[in-house]
Amino acid sequence: MKKILTYLNIFVVLISLLCLYSFSIIHIERGGTRFGSLTEPIKSFYEFPKLAYAVLRSNELWGNPLDFKPRDPNFISKNELTYDVFSLHGSFDNKNSLWEIRLFNLKDDSVHYEWQVGQEHFDYEGNPIEFFNTDLKNIVLLPNRSIVFRFNKTNNVVRLDRDSKLVWRVYDRFHHHSINQDHNNNLWIGSRTQRPFKSADGRTYYYREDQLSLYDFSTGERIFNKSLSEMFQENGMDHIIYGHSNHINSYDQPDPFHLNDIQPLLTDGEFWKKGDIFLSLRHRSMILLYRPATNKILRVVQGPFINQHDVDILSDNKISLFNNNATGIGSKRQMSEYGTPDKLQDSFNSSDVLIYDLMDSTYSNSFKKFFDLEKIYTRTNGLHQFLSNGDLFVESFEEGKIFILNENEIVFKKQLDTSQEDMIYLPHWMQLYEDINF
CATH class of the missing domain: 4.10.280 (MYOD Basic-Helix-Loop-Helix Domain, subunit B)
Structure with missing residues (x-):
């Protein structure tokens, strides 16, 4: 006993x-x-x-860049392009321990120019990742064969000249997502700090504070900076900062905005002026039209899109966006205390691209059938670009696939090869160019 x-x-x-x-x-x-x-x-x-x-x-353990992914063995490439279209892509050269950036033609894979990125271009201070484990994101072609890009998951934004020599480097804060030129060729880049606030319980909590940063094209000097929290507060919209959450007691949601694109307006239009910017906030499923010159939010767009990326300008009254159609709510566990679950109502099977008309606040989508057919779906990242002939370029990040399609068919689809036959690169926010004047 x-x-x-x-x-x-x-x-x-x-x-x-x-x-x-x-x-x-x-x-x-x-x-x-x-x-x-x-x-x-x-x-x-x-x-x-x-x-x-x-x-x-992790790819770090196996000595691979961050954005290596196993190849999809069932994916069938297709290339029926009848026109030239160029893009930039970075790949790591293990033999020489450097990154190579190639300007290549998607039509025939021909390489038209190359840049080399060495460790001397990379600042290690405050960066948690090694040079060979990062990847080169959002490579943008500038005048005179100069380029600008950022090292993923680091502070580094770098501009190189045509001979791969360093023009300038910015590394005083964390930079992320898109890089876009304004009407003066200056560069809008999202940056991030952390912002504290005191709760009613007397404790101090912190969240990621996204900032709008504008850099001088020639020198890399930051010439404008605005935090999203200040922007919302000064426009009487504090509720956008603090009023959205899945659980009010968790304090485990430190990324309220997730700014992923700053798209500058290059000309005047009916609904905007040159110098205004569109902002894409993933975690608010929100597009904003903002005027930095007067610190005014001109328009808030929310609609049939969820956790979107990449807003583009199509005309004087239309924009397009990549709708990830991804949600973060829900539980894998059935909640038996609420009885038998209702009949399944919603499912998330593919992303898509939406066109929004500011004139009448309507949405359209002519390509959804191809997203469904190819099961094009990425919960994170994602990019699109309309070409001058109306064809649509799509970057499905998590799948590691790129597509070009029109309203009748898919004319191009591809995985990005690496030096390892069974691995591919995830695309790096690829921008397309139809006339490079080289």
Whole structure:
């Protein structure tokens, strides 16, 4: 009997410790600090299995760039292009330990120009990633065969001349997503800091503060900077900052905006002036028209799109956007306390590209059938570009595939090859050029 009581006591103690451990995880994940100096060690302990799993699967461990992905063996390439269309793509040269950027023709894969990016172009300070493990994102062709790009998941934005020599480098803050030229050739780039606020419980919390940064084309000097929080507050829209969440007590949503595109207006139009910018905020499923010159939000666009990327200008009254059609709500666990689940109503099977008319606030989409047919779907990133003949270029990031299609057929589809036969590159926010004047 004494042995049974001993085992029972041990069992009760173990169950109690397990309950305490479970409570500590929930408490810390919701931003609690009751465990004082033990908070961080406890968090490191329960996150270790996830970290170990991520390390074992990481491209860094295997010596590959971040955006390597296993090739889809069932994917069938197609190339029926009858016209020239050029793009820029970076690949890592293991032999020479440098990145090569190629300007190539999608029609025949011919290379028209090359740049080399060495470690001397990369600043390591404050960057958590190695030169050979990053990748080159959003490479933009500038006048005189100069280029600008950013090293992914680092602070580095770099401009090189036609001979691959450094013109300037900016690395004083974290930069992300798109790079776009305005009417003066200056460069709009999203940047990020962190912003604190004090809650009613007296604690200080932090979130990612996206900023609109404009850099001088010639020198790399930052000539304009505006935080999104300040922009919303000064336009009487504080609710956009703090009023959207999935759980009010979690404090685990540190990325309220997720700015992913700053698209400048190059000419005057009926609804905008030259120098205005369109902004794409993924985590608000929102497009904004903003005038930096007067600090005024001119238009807020929300509609039949979810967690979108990449807004483009089509005409004086129309814009287009890449609708990821991806959601982050929901639970894998059925909630039995609410009874039997309702009949399945919604499903998310493909992304698409929408055209929005500012004249009458209507949407149209002529390409959805091809997105469904090819199952073009990416939850993150995603890019599109209309060509002068009306064809549509699509970059499906997570799949590692690019397409060109029109309203009748798909004329081009491809995976980006690497030096490893069974691996491909994920596309890097590719911009297309129809006339390079080389």
